[in-house]
Amino acid sequence: MNNNNTIPSKPAVSRRDFLKSTSLAVGAAAVSFPAVLSAQDKQPMNAVIIGMGGRGGGAGKNFLDACKIVGVEGKIVATADIFPEQAARGKQNFQVPEERCFSGFDCHMKALAVPGVNYAIIATPPGFKPPQFKAAVEAGKHVFIEKPVSVDGPGSRIMYAAGELAKQKGLKVAAGTQRRHQAGYIDTIKHIQDGMIGDIVSLRAYWVNGGPIWHRGDNGATAIEKQIRNWYHFIWLSGDHICEQHVHNIDVCNWVMNDHPVKAWGMGARQQLGSKPGEIWDNFAVEFEYPGGVRMASYCGQVKRSWSSVSEFVVGTKGTSNPGGSISVKGGDRWRASLKLESGDAYVQEHVDLIKAILNNTELNETKNVTDSTLTAIMGREAAYSGGAVEWDAILESPFQYGPELLYTDAAKMQYGDFRTLVPPMPSKHDVLKNPPVVQTA
């Protein structure tokens, strides 16, 4: 394992070795655990929520629902958010004592240090996730981490390495790519991988015309505070739209292929964001190529248009599939998914699966899958920004960091001073592989 102050230069395991050992196991995780647990296995789940925004609060409720389904005692014992008023939502929503609603840049370190905590829910902006995930694993916690999990190559390498450390420590990790915990997808992708549509010829992923993205106004005392409140609009925080949202559909395609693409080229634009502060684009069209030459066409946009679709489509030599639930075999037969899970809500099921893996000590570590899909999106984004083709190894090994240095060096050092004194690293140049911008800190 790398020491705290270095960014790993390469992933700790080869892509194919890891896929062989975990990918299928993870897809099947939701259906393979025993339904009934013995009383002595039911140690209480004590969770901290890091990032008490919309999803952090939602994931906290999903966790509590999952504890009821599994039949284990579960509590939210601490909350952490960079902003005090957000951290305080822990008291309102989950009766967390005020002194355990932590705020500031190092809030996650304080929450992770609360005695008895064994479960961390990370739902912060993607740029902060690698050091926070690393800190949670180093502190010995099982983790639920929302997608996407990084915004660049160095952040992704931190994720891969921390995922490996989690495995060595016997810690379980589930990711917020919830389709992997959704019955229709699990059932259908198993049938695709068992050969029902033959060899895969091509794939298509849509997060198209999702409508305009929120902006929270010019709210904050300093430039960095304004950016963090409007994190979606800054690449160092969100990774841009293709990464932030479209990662879901890209992840489904990677799951179907049991691999990640090795090359991308494409285009995009900032069309309807107008004069809103920020630097992200609002639409991308990218073609990805998997090993062996199969291509995935990916389209995403948060613009207002007359139609929209969030979906995936797979074409095989013997048929086609909407991997969310159906297959059409050449000649006319139609197959529909019928698998049922404990929870019909994938947001709850992902916690059911994680809690069961913890209690039964069965394998569940989705770090590699979610990081692969995040880095796939990053590769597509950089291809669109630069106007050229970008290859997997170049983006994986890229030294370019979008965020302030500290995010990539040592989570413990995030305890330094007042985050408001940082100079935010924008506007960024969009030619990341060739022309990295200089990032300054005060």
Ligand SMILES: NC(=O)c1ccc[n+]([C@@H]2O[C@H](COP(=O)([O-])OP(=O)(O)OC[C@H]3O[C@@H](n4cnc5c(N)ncnc54)[C@H](O)[C@@H]3O)[C@@H](O)[C@H]2O)c1
């Ligand atoms: N799986 C899904 O379907 C799904 C749905 C919604 C959101 N998400 C993901 O969840 C994450 C959060 O999204 P959201 O909609 O809740 O955003 P949000 O803005 O509502 O919440 C983010 C919270 O993180 C806090 N925060 C910012 N920087 C922090 C730091 N360094 N340390 C601690 N807290 C910090 C913010 O103050 C805010 O309260 C995103 O990555 C998003 O993609 C996933």
